[in-house]
Amino acid sequence: MTRTGARAHAVRRLLIALAPHALACAVFLAVFMARRDQLPDPLATHFAGAGHADGFTTAGAFLYQGLALMAVPGVLLAALAYALDARPGRAATAVGYGVAGFLGSMLTSVVLGNAHAGSAERAHLALWEPAAALAVGAAAGAVGWLLAGRGLPPRDEAPVPPGPAAPSLTLGKGESAAWTRSVASRPLRIAGLALLAAGGALVPLVGWGAGVSLFAGGPLVLLLSGARVTVDRHGLTANVPGLPRPRLRIPLARIETATSRHVDPLRDLGGWGYRAVPGRSGLAFRSGEALVARLTTGSEFVITVDDAATAAALLNALADRDHAETGA
Amino acid sequence: MLIRLDPASPLPLGDQIAAAVRGAIADHSVQPGERLPAARTLANSLGVNVHTVLRGYQRLREEGLIELRRGRGAVVSTDGAPPGRARLMEGIRGLVTEARGLGLSDEEVLDLVRTGLSGV
Numbered sequence: 001m002t003r004t005g006a007r008a009h010a011v012r013r014l015l016i017a018l019a020p021h022a023l024a025c026a027v028f029l030a031v032f033m034a035r036r037d038q039l040p041d042p043l044a045t046h047f048a049g050a051g052h053a054d055g056f057t058t059a060g061a062f063l064y065q066g067l068a069l070m071a072v073p074g075v076l077l078a079a080l081a082y083a084l085d086a087r088p089g090r091a092a093t094a095v096g097y098g099v100a101g102f103l104g105s106m107l108t109s110v111v112l113g114n115a116h117a118g119s120a121e122r123a124h125l126a127l128w129e130p131a132a133a134l135a136v137g138a139a140a141g142a143v144g145w146l147l148a149g150r151g152l153p154p155r156d157e158a159p160v161p162p163g164p165a166a167p168s169l170t171l172g173k174g175e176s177a178a179w180t181r182s183v184a185s186r187p188l189r190i191a192g193l194a195l196l197a198a199g200g201a202l203v204p205l206v207g208w209g210a211g212v213s214l215f216a217g218g219p220l221v222l223l224l225s226g227a228r229v230t231v232d233r234h235g236l237t238a239n240v241p242g243l244p245r246p247r248l249r250i251p252l253a254r255i256e257t258a259t260s261r262h263v264d265p266l267r268d269l270g271g272w273g274y275r276a277v278p279g280r281s282g283l284a285f286r287s288g289e290a291l292v293a294r295l296t297t298g299s300e301f302v303i304t305v306d307d308a309a310t311a312a313a314l315l316n317a318l319a320d321r322d323h324a325e326t327g328a
Numbered sequence: 329m330l331i332r333l334d335p336a337s338p339l340p341l342g343d344q345i346a347a348a349v350r351g352a353i354a355d356h357s358v359q360p361g362e363r364l365p366a367a368r369t370l371a372n373s374l375g376v377n378v379h380t381v382l383r384g385y386q387r388l389r390e391e392g393l394i395e396l397r398r399g400r401g402a403v404v405s406t407d408g409a410p411p412g413r414a415r416l417m418e419g420i421r422g423l424v425t426e427a428r429g430l431g432l433s434d435e436e437v438l439d440l441v442r443t444g445l446s447g448v
Contacts, residue, residue, distance in 0.1 A: 177332040178373035180365050181357065228365065232373035242363060242401075307357055310330050 014078050016147055020097040020140055021074025024104025025067055031108050032063055035115035043114045044123035053123045066107045070100060093148035094141040101140025106133040167259070167313040171321060176233065179314045182241055183305045184226035185285035187265075187272050192221035224273065227283060229291070229305045231315045233322075236293055238283055238303055248274075248283070250301055252322035256294045258315040260308035263290035269302065291315070329357055333374055341376055342383030347421070349384065353393055353404060354414035364394065364402040391417050 032039075043062050046055025057065065077096050109129045117123040171177060199215025223240060230237045235255065239247035265284035269275035272284050282290075282302030291308040293301045293315065305311065329352035333344050352358040365373070367381040374381070385402050388394045393410050394402050404410055427437045 171332075172334055172336070174336070175332060175334050176374045176376070177330065178370065179330045180370075180373070181329060182362060230365070230369075230373060233375060234373070242366075244369070314330065 016093065017078040017096060018074055020100035020144065021070055021078075024070045024100040025074075027104055028066055028070065028107050028111070029063075032066075032111050035111060038115040038118065039111070040114060040118065040120045040123075042120055043110070044117075044120040045110060047123075047125040051125045051127060053120060053125075056120055069107070070103050073099065090145055090148045094145040097144025097147075098137040098141030102133050102137030105136040106130065109133065167309055168316040168320070169313045171317045177314055177318070178230065178232040179311050180228060180230040180232075181305055181307055181311070182226060182228045183285050183303075185272060188221060188225035188285065191272075192218050192225055194218075195221055225285075227285070227303075229303050229311070231291075231311050231318065233318060235318075236291070236301070236303075236315060250293060250295065252319050253326065254295050254297070255315060255319045256296050258291060258293045258312040258319070260312045261290055261292050262288060263292070263302055263304055265304070331370075331374065333376065340383075341380045343387065345370075345374075345381055345384030346387040347418075349388055350391075350393060350414045350417055353410050354418060356411055358404055360404050360406045360410050362404050363400070364404065366401050393417070 039059055041059040042056040043059050044053030044055070045057040045062055046053065048054045074096070077092075106129075109132070110125070113125055113129070114120065114123045195214050196218030199211045199213075199218060201211075202214060203211030205211075226241050227238045228241045230239075233252070235249055235251040235253075236258075237247055237249045239245065263269070263284065264287045265272050265275070266287075268277075269280065269282060269284045270277050274283055275281065279298075280300040280302060282300070283304065284290075284302070285304050288304060289306060289308045290302050290304040291311045293312075295301060329349065331345060331348040333341050335341070337344065339347070349358070349364065358364070364370075364385070367378050367385060371378040371381045385394065385396060388402075389396050391413070392405060392408050393414055394404050396402050423441075424437070427440075432440075
């Protein structure tokens with residue numbers, strides 16, 4: 001695929017993902033503005049089982065809450081689809097459309113119900129209205145299903161080629177060698193600091209219950225935001241810098257070959273930190289150069305680390321020597 | 329940081345470790361302020377005695393490239409521009425090897441260095 005072609009597809013993906021949420025927001029906003037004069041303030045926004053109002057929100061707040069409720073998931077889903085360069089599955093697109101359709105018609109019928117009643121206390125939500133909203137959601141979902149099925153090119157699932165001849169270095173008889181390097185993750189460090197800050201802000205605001213788990217999570221994420229990666233006669237090891245444990249170790253006997261390759265955490269491993277996806281697991285600290293070990297089980301173990309080519313060459317040499325010694 | 333130990337080399341194992349770490353400091357693959365692997369861990373990786381690694385670290389400390397602190401282990405110095413200093417030490421090692429190969433005495437080498445220093 002050409003560069004402009006890929007770009008056009010990315011924009012198309014973005015538009016398809018955004019469209020239902022934008023449409024739902026537009027309809028809700030248009031109805032709200034058209035009936036603004038007839039709306040009570042505050043509005044009835046929560047209804048008991050029998051359809052009588054039992055919860056109220058000021059008109060201005062309801063407008064913004066309604067828009068946010070529909071826009072935030074839309075923007076998140078669209079950004080994810082764009083950033084991942086991945087085809088959101090047909091089902092995922094349909095669910096996005098369905099949610100937008102349901103929320104849009106539900107919020108709109110609340111506005112219409114309030115406008116019709118004239119006062120919040122008399123506002124009524126008939127049982128058929130949620131049912132109608134569900135129907136609208138289902139119809140929107142069907143549209144999403146059709147759109148996702150047609151316009152989007154199939155994702156090329158070609159497996160990663162085995163790459164050029166695995167790098168190796170020549171180890172003399174009796175020569176011992178080790179490679180070690182530390183790696184730190186800026187995204188994880190920022191996430192840890194953000195957790196600390198969020199926890200610190202929440203504890204005085206809402207009490208210990210909600211804040212303390214965030215506050216406790218911060219140091220944990222910070223502690224695990226870096227690693228020392230070592231290749232030696234034991235195999236491939238990653239541990240928390242300065243501490244012997246926790247650590248991950250792949251023994252030489254389980255390593256078939258190693259290479260270095262560019263790795264994108266979100267796309268290749270589904271995120272940062274210790275990740276596992278089908279056929280691949282590993283530690284992702286940043287995007288870029290990574291040591292990739294193909295295991296005897298056929299799956300891959302990945303660690304993003306600088307100078308991975310040297311590490312791969314040594315790992316290959318050590319694994320070859322180990323396999324020769326054990327006769328494997 | 330790649331460390332290779334060749335038991336057949338005339339260079340003692342501790343000095344081979346020091347040379348590898350020095351090279352890593354020179355080419356920035358170990359940053360100033362970064363902690364080096366604990367001597368015990370590195371010894372285990374390489375299959376050598378802890379004292380061999382400590383001898384290598386001690387040499388780097390004498391060269392002003394790392395600091396050894398009780399409880400904190402070996403840390404690359406933050407002042408004295410370690411990468412440049414490491415390259416300088418590599419140059420000095422080369423000079424010494426060359427001079428020994430020519431059969432020069434220590435005093436003769438120092439005289440030559442002094443001459444070089446006064447000439448610039």
